[in-house]
Amino acid sequence: MTAYRLRGGLVVDPFLNIMEQADLHVRDGMVVLPGSGPEPEEIVWIDGCWVVPRITDLHVHFRDPGQTWKEDWTSGARAAAAGGVTTVGVMPNTTPVVDSPEAVTDQRSRAGDRVRLWPIGALTLESAGRKAAPWDAMREAGARAFSDDGRALYDSALMAAALSWSERTGVPVIQHLEDPILSAGGVAHAGEAARLLGLSGQPAAAESVLAFRDVALAAEYGGRLHLAHCSVPGTLKALRWARGEGLRVTGEATPHHCLANEAWLTRFGTDAVTKVNPPLRPEEARKALREALASGLLTVMASDHAPHGQDEKGAPYATAPFGISGIETLVAAALTILVRDAGLSPLQALAPVTVGPHQVVGEAFSGLVPGAPADLTVIDPAVTWTVDPARFYSQGRNTPLAGVRLQGRVVATMVGGRFTFRDGEVLV
Ligand SMILES: [Zn+2]
The missing domain is CATH 3.20.20.140 (Metal-dependent hydrolases)
Incomplete structure (x- = not known):
């Protein structure tokens, strides 16, 4: 499993109630303390984005x-x-x-x-x-x-x-x-x-x-x-x-x-x-x-x-x-x-x-602390986009929101340390 360093993002963590500029290191499906092991193989630049x-x-x-x-x-x-x-x-x-x-x-x-x-x-x-x-x-x-x-x-x-x-x-x-x-x-x-x-x-x-x-x-x-x-x-x-x-x-x-x-x-x-x-x-x-x-x-x-x-x-x-x-x-x-x-x-x-x-x-989740499962979403809050159901991955295209402008775009999704979505591509 690839180890990642997510660089340049703003961690927005409602579980810890913190917002802070910080790099996030992910290894073996978990968030790890920077410097606690070998340098991650891959650096992912996410300037201007939120990590949630x-x-x-x-x-x-x-x-x-x-x-x-x-x-x-x-x-x-x-x-x-x-x-x-x-x-x-x-x-x-x-x-x-x-x-x-x-x-x-x-x-x-x-x-x-x-x-x-x-x-x-x-x-x-x-x-x-x-x-x-x-x-x-x-x-x-x-x-x-x-x-x-x-x-x-x-x-x-x-x-x-x-x-x-x-x-x-x-x-x-x-x-x-x-x-x-x-x-x-x-x-x-x-x-x-x-x-x-x-x-x-x-x-x-x-x-x-x-x-x-x-x-x-x-x-x-x-x-x-x-x-x-x-x-x-x-x-x-x-x-x-x-x-x-x-x-x-x-x-x-x-x-x-x-x-x-x-x-x-x-x-x-x-x-x-x-x-x-x-x-x-x-x-x-x-x-x-x-x-x-x-x-x-x-x-x-x-x-x-x-x-x-x-x-x-x-x-x-x-x-x-x-x-x-x-x-x-x-x-x-x-x-x-x-x-x-x-x-x-x-x-x-x-x-x-x-x-x-x-x-x-009633599920306890620690927030993005070392040892937590690396389940996270990278969002670019500055992007405005128009809903187009033809581009849905769901088989259901039924939404009255077609054509509506929304603020904030999902850039990447990670479940258990694996990207499930990245660079506009679904990986599951
Ligand atoms: Zn119902």
Whole structure:
């Protein structure tokens, strides 16, 4: 394994809360102290760039096994590398669903060492919401969190049981907030754009009622509760309530809910590229999410990467699948939203894709100190670029961000001391 010296970069390490000009030495997959061994074989010049440890996308769908025409582990890992992502939380709604220890083991072997995987197991068998999955055995097999994402765990008694188990084990429960009765048939936010386009809407309360219910359950049963893709002000109120009570409840927002609003539906018309669940919301919701990230109420930004085939997304709006392909735009979107627009420091702006997800799953990472795994991303913060889905490594080209200008470009990605992306080339 080649030893490297990364020269001339600014280390931006949210785990250590430091920003400093420093060379980084990497040997045998680890960060090493300069001068502690032979000089590295290769010097990599990264003047003007940031070096950021362990960028993590807590919420992705890799579709493998079962729907590999949308994405498979190879295209997913390549997309992660190009997106500057070293660690992924992969949702269990594959076919079959990851609802057994064998399926967790299978995900880990599919991932290999191309990207670090936090397997997320299903809360219920087949994510059907009726019978608990074997949580203990799945945890032993390596599941780092549990979720029925794609749908909510709607049964309050099962959710209470899951949170009680989470309280005992410290393993988080991730909830997809959606009351299926309130949202039934809704393909867009129940608002102005849906009315104009004649689309059936789902109300904001379909999300927030479940947020309030789950916080109430967490208050009674404890546990670690993580609210996925929060998109409405009501959910943020539930989160504020949980914080006030000192509960271990966290929340995430996606880049698309922070960049786009329901007016984008009228702009794109019947093109289902804007169809996503939860749906794009009104402008005041978009603003509230940005404020919640900037204030630290929301501690995670995750892509909810949901790749689909072009023919599938080309179907009529009512029947096309929900989802946006987002892992390759996550890092630049975070920098655009939180540094360029909100004026946060790089350390603050990168926390929701580094420290935040680690806190959710309870994984300690030391930061870039000697002995730490060399999982890092090199970013050129000065580069502005235009999103072009035709250049994605993901099989999913479905994003309404095509043509949008983003600030900050991933230059290189390294996992365990090996470059997975460098000089515009994916190496996995
Ligand atoms: Zn979801």
